Amino acid sequence: MTFLDFAKTPPMGWNSWDCYGASVREEEVREHALFMSKHLKPFGWEYIVVDIQWAEPEAKSTKYNQFFPLNMDEYSRLIPAENRFPSSKQGQGFKALGEYIHQLGLKFGIHIMRGIPRQAVHQNTAIKGTDKRARDIAMNNICPWNSDMYGVNVDLPEGQLYYDSLMELYASWGVDFIKVDDIAYSRLYDDAHKKEIAAIRKAIDKTKRPIVLSLSPGPAQVKNGTFLQDHANMWRLTDDFWDHWDALYCMFDRAAEWVSYVRKGNWPDCDMLPLGHIGIRAVDGGGGDNWTRFTKDEQYLLMSLWTIFNLH
Numbered sequence: 001m002t003f004l005d006f007a008k009t010p011p012m013g014w015n016s017w018d019c020y021g022a023s024v025r026e027e028e029v030r031e032h033a034l035f036m037s038k039h040l041k042p043f044g045w046e047y048i049v050v051d052i053q054w055a056e057p058e059a060k061s062t063k064y065n066q067f068f069p070l071n072m073d074e075y076s077r078l079i080p081a082e083n084r085f086p087s088s089k090q091g092q093g094f095k096a097l098g099e100y101i102h103q104l105g106l107k108f109g110i111h112i113m114r115g116i117p118r119q120a121v122h123q124n125t126a127i128k129g130t131d132k133r134a135r136d137i138a139m140n141n142i143c144p145w146n147s148d149m150y151g152v153n154v155d156l157p158e159g160q161l162y163y164d165s166l167m168e169l170y171a172s173w174g175v176d177f178i179k180v181d182d183i184a185y186s187r188l189y190d191d192a193h194k195k196e197i198a199a200i201r202k203a204i205d206k207t208k209r210p211i212v213l214s215l216s217p218g219p220a221q222v223k224n225g226t227f228l229q230d231h232a233n234m235w236r237l238t239d240d241f242w243d244h245w246d247a248l249y250c251m252f253d254r255a256a257e258w259v260s261y262v263r264k265g266n267w268p269d270c271d272m273l274p275l276g277h278i279g280i281r282a283v284d285g286g287g288g289d290n291w292t293r294f295t296k297d298e299q300y301l302l303m304s305l306w307t308i309f310n311l312h
Helices: 003-007 026-039 086-091 095-103 118-123 157-173 194-207 222-231 245-261 296-309
Strands: 013-015 047-050 107-113 149-152 177-181 212-215 234-236 267-269
Touching: 003 194, 003 212, 013 026, 013 107, 026 047, 026 095, 047 177, 086 095, 095 107, 095 157, 107 157, 118 149, 149 157, 149 194, 157 194, 177 194, 194 212, 194 222, 222 245, 245 267, 245 296
Parallel strands: 013 047, 047 107, 107 177, 177 212, 212 234, 234 267
Antiparallel strands: none
């Protein structure tokens, strides 16, 4: 079995970003999971994904609190904020939440940022399995829109070891899906962070757990298509997609560029479906707390395009 067998059909589910930005709380995740298990699971919807900054205690929306202290363990790995995810107390991480989602017959996913926390580097904290510390593996190829992380130098064995320890932790939580952000496209280098993508692929494979790997944000570069097929199940074709006609119109051209890379286990990703009630605590996309601004016809068109694009 290879990682291509982990996603034989396009993964479908719910992600917290469009509704809650970085601020989703455990009780909300559980409520959405329960609804999905009752009403959408029979139609193939199965993933429940907690998006960005689950380690940030004071996250309020899609606006980040820059350089805010995050919850972190002794090995420089982010862990859930206990005030937002109460079941994570006493070092449990997302294990209890993952078990609840699995009991509903669903699969559990999380978002992470590429790299190692800045606070780990500033404090020069430990890395599991080595005497090297965070500052020894950090690289200053930082994200241009989020202040949480430094990059990781995976040319060093200890850099790979750090990613290995991350995936080992997530596998112990029962994670089935990982969305890695600030990695599919670099605005600084006009390319993907290929070395870190390869390191993450290797680290996931070492866990022996069937974890779907999704890379964000886009636009991914078509020139990297074969590389992305060889390392990930999904990769974003666009930056965040919101409920604007212009964005939907442009997606036809993006889908046409990428259609030859669609195959079982590889699903170039048009991004989320901003349908229904969105923006509850998300302020991106210009909508705020609102019902989707797509008309009924546009909603049908969106679902038709996403579906047709993934036929192979």
